[in-house]
Amino acid sequence: MERGLLFHLRGTLLLSLALLTSCNKHKGQSAFDQLDVVAEKVMVGNSELISCDLTRLKDTVEIPLSFLVEDLRMVKLDNRDEALVGNSFTTVTDKHILVRNNRQNPYKLFNIQGEFLTTIGTYGQGPYEYLNVYYDWLDEETGQIFILPWQSNQLLRFDLQGNPLETVPLKYSAPKGKFFVHNKESTVSVFLLPFHNIPVVAWTQDFNGNMIDSIPSGHLAVPLEFGNEIYSNRNMHHFDCFLFTFYEQRPDSLYHYNMIENRLDPKFTLDFKGKPWKIHWYEELPRHFIGTLTVEKKLSEYAIVTEYPAKFIVDKETLKGGFYKLHNDFLGGIPINWPSFHNGYYVWNVDPGELTEHLTQHMDKSKTLTENDRKKLTDLLGSIDENDNNYLFYGKLRQN
Template sequence: MKCKLFIYTVGIFFFSFSLFSYGSDKKRGNLDHLNVVAKKTVIGNSELISCDLTKLKDTVDIPLSLLVEDLQMIRLDKRDEALVGVSSVIVTDNYVLFRNNKQNPYKLFNKKGKFLRTIGAYGQGPNEYLNVYDDWLDEKTGQIFILPWQSDKILRFDLQGKALEPIPLKYRVPKGKFFVNTANSTVSVFLLPFAGIPAVAWTQDFKGNMTGSIPAGHLSVKPDFSNEVASNKNTDGFDCSLFTFFEQRPDSIYHYNTKDNKLDPKFTLDFNNKPWKIHWYEELPLHFIGNVTVEKKLDQYTSTTEYPAKFIVDKKTLKGGFYKLYNDFMGDIPISWAAFGNGYYTWSIEPGDLIDLLTKQLEQNKKLTEKDRKKLTDLLNSIDENDNNYLFYGKLKK
């Protein structure tokens, strides 16, 4: 089997938590000085933005403040049962939900960092899960939805951790993303359509009754789990994309239009007759971002990839280029990889790693302002290596 690697990361005692707000005094960057690299085309009733890879010339340093409104920090409760490790995070108005990681179950916190409870359990029994591919926290109705790999149902819990009736799915989902409409009790699913699965997407009610489906057709893929499905849920629509890393074919970010039961293309990358490259992209409220890289064979059975080149396209101006992201809220710390989902930027980091990062920045960045230096120094001095993870988050600009 070919290995594919991709570079993109009760006792009684006192605990404390706090919430810090960081603001940037620097001029907020933009892409105005870059060239137009994309064009708009109307396909049906949908407007498609197509980025010409050959026009991505310049590389620009982008501040995080271009994409997010502000940056908050949460010190998570450090009781043993609250420890999370590094995993993906859902942030809502009042809650923070950490995905299960290495047999660690889902953990729910409030926005002050207080641990509330675990959600479900790691295992193979009723209302348990092993590896999870997608999740959803609906604060309005007080429900958490969890879709494990290779599952024929979506698990459901309330915010008190009580298991609710699972949602039976019309088809078993090897890998998939879903979008919940709690107002009418429906769920829409976009999946990796292996041979034998007749649909790439469908909508159904919570009882499993289908209301519409989209045939897999040309989107069908070989049963290869190196392929991925993506949906970042950063806009009002259900964005979904299918990435076949080693199969050369056109692809797009779609919005699943449940009203008309179709996939509306929104963004694609045009290689303009140049050699095909492995690529990935996602949607933000005001931009499309992505990266391109090439495969390197290490031997007959093993492959790796070069470090990816990241690009960004402004939805309105169609200007863009390659970019490097830095955290201007925290003394211009470089960001090698950024997580955007459910309308937020999130960064979860272990205390030892944060100490190393801050120490390096204070030692090597000679251009730090006095204000930024004091900010980072104060934070560094407040960190305990025995703390739980530190979570930084910011709401995406719209």
């Protein structure tokens, strides 16, 4: 255990020093300033919507991670057998790290230094057990963890010591759903996959299951198809919601669920301007909207694969944007193909073997790696043990 804490401190210092000497945030801003205006603000009802013109997304900009996050910290998770995790979805808060269940491995809770605290719930089908989970919420203020299993009619609830608390019955069963907890009011808001047999797309209720308000599914209703998804990254203080339809081609928006006035406020959309529809989705960051477009390849009448993902970004204030490539300038410019932004943080939970492979390949292939960065990566490589638990890299998103 002592070795793990010492490694954490060493790793944090190593990466923080790189931040102090980095000016890549300004380089990122300079590159971003060269982009064209690609969007406009329009009023839809009482909501200001940013509409991005797909035909204006032309240039590709290289963005350093430091342009989006304040710093980058490294934590080696506790090595005890009961603490071992996979490359699972990870939530970082001010004081905790929560790693979602992976296959038959239940949730694991760590403090922010990577020390294992407890297991949350149990894999199974009994009381306070779960098989697969779709969403979770860690509330440090009240010391509670809420878990929504797939196709569930309740939220499981635990304290930070892993003790089960009274469950929250849901007014409607959620095939797939995201939720937002208001602990001061003891209420929860839910945005779900609105199958045609479910009359609402969102609602707010108390912890006893009593309905407070709801929004009919209406035009947002989708066929009974589990290829559709729901996204909510919770990088701001509001409940952001995006309904992803895999097969159905229709206009869409990223919404804010306005619980006070009981409506979905559209905040961002992509205007295809008559161009062929592509599978796509959006996310919200504090200063930007980002999205992904895919090019589909038809294998047969019933089989389609996606390839060549193209990522785009739009500044909320200047409305400038374009396609982008992201690299981790804290780690010598390693490319980031699928960044995870959630709960106000950039998060990368990685197996030691995979991390070694990423570092080694980058050092072999990069033609722009400085001697300082090469030494930093070499030192990091030398400290990695393949028998270690996962390594976690995280950084708080810039707010301005």
